[in-house]
Amino acid sequence: MTQEAGLNAATLAALIVLIRKHTGISISEKKSILLERRLRPRLQALALDNYHDYLSRLERDVNEVPYFIDMVTTNDTLFFRTPQIWKFFAAQFLPQWTRQHPGECLRIWSAASASGEEVYSIAMLCAEFQRLIKGFHYQILGTDISQSMLATATVGVYAGRSVERVKESHPQLFQKYFSAVAGGVKVSDELKQFVSFSPHNLLSSLRSAKKFDIVFLRNVLIYFDVEHQQKVLANVLHSMKPQARLVVGESDSIGHMNTRYQLELPLVYRINNDMLNDEHLQGAAA
Ligand SMILES: C[S@@+](CC[C@H](N)C(=O)[O-])C[C@H]1O[C@@H](n2cnc3c(N)ncnc32)[C@H](O)[C@@H]1O
Known part of the structure; x- marks a missing residue:
């Protein structure tokens, strides 16, 4: 991916809406770097050049949703936490x-x-x-x-x-x-x-x-x-x-x-x- 292919404001906003719709999770626009980092391996796996193409894929292919959910959830845990x-x-x-x-x-x-x-x-x-x-x-x-x-x-x-x-x-x-x-x-x-x-x-x-x-x-x-x-x-x-x-x-x-x-x-x-x-x-x- 090129540097220009980063997450722009419109794509970021649309992804945030999808995260909320599918998981209920609220993510702030300030987390764009984090989101880029989490989604990047999936873009590479699908040979997509930019986040907008990934968004289009996500919107038209329901089978992509579970992968998306896996990437946007935070799964930290431990045995006997607290x-x-x-x-x-x-x-x-x-x-x-x-x-x-x-x-x-x-x-x-x-x-x-x-x-x-x-x-x-x-x-x-x-x-x-x-x-x-x-x-x-x-x-x-x-x-x-x-x-x-x-x-x-x-x-x-x-x-x-x-x-x-x-x-x-x-x-x-x-x-x-x-x-x-x-x-x-x-x-x-x-x-x-x-x-x-x-x-x-x-x-x-x-x-x-x-x-x-x-x-x-x-x-x-x-x-x-x-x-x-x-x-x-x-x-x-x-x-x-x-x-x-x-x-x-x-x-x-x-x-x-x-x-x-x-x-x-x-x-x-x-x-x-x-x-x-x-x-x-x-x-x-x-
Ligand atoms: C930080 S982990 C907490 C794990 C464990 N309960 C603990 O306290 O160590 C949060 C988990 O919530 C899950 N999660 C997030 N949104 C969810 C939703 N809408 N429905 C079910 N699970 C969800 C995530 O996939 C993640 O595995």
Whole structure:
């Protein structure tokens, strides 16, 4: 590509509109260099000379959309990211939930699971809990909009920073649930048997007949504007049981928004069922 073939203002504006349409993500015009850098390999793969031609391709070829989404999403994640959440989950949520729901299967949704580290962190803690509490069952669903992230998550092979960090922070779990393979380490089948991954765009409600007891929606709201944050939070609510918890990331603040979630602990919300009942009553009275 030549220097002149850079991202001009009109193409940039059109790409930003498409990013918002397909993912809900808000990107500022100031991020044009970042966008150029992310899209450049795809232009090269398609032998296109400039970003305008790429835009035309994107507009007429629906099969290009998943590639575009893969490139414009930010997929950073880690095992056991934000330690306080894992303390809450293992020491508080799991014992309490089990006492209140004997014999039931705990249903967990990681709603922007990226390459799967969050899902397998949850799975390790559930597997440990299962060793202590006989009869404890769990199912974890990981969803994401990025197909390439879902593929990585499904394979469950990791290398680099992500692995170094978990090896250091959780040596016993690392020893127990990972084994060396070519190119990195692989998550054990013991964890994988209770985990599944599927594509899902948070801009719509999840098509799942069964509702969840806890939803991890971490480090994704930050990419949306308030309108889309509200939409995503309302969509997620449809998939939660009345007593379910919602766990958000450190950078996701929802307290200022008009939602049915009420803060229980830092980063942990529950549904305000009084509001739900009020609305039902109002609906019934109308
Ligand atoms: C920064 S990662 C967060 C991963 C993990 N939850 C964590 O906290 O470590 C954000 C993820 O949100 C996904 N994402 C962005 N927009 C989405 C949308 N509209 N629907 C579903 N996933 C989306 C991205 O593909 C990315 O994998």
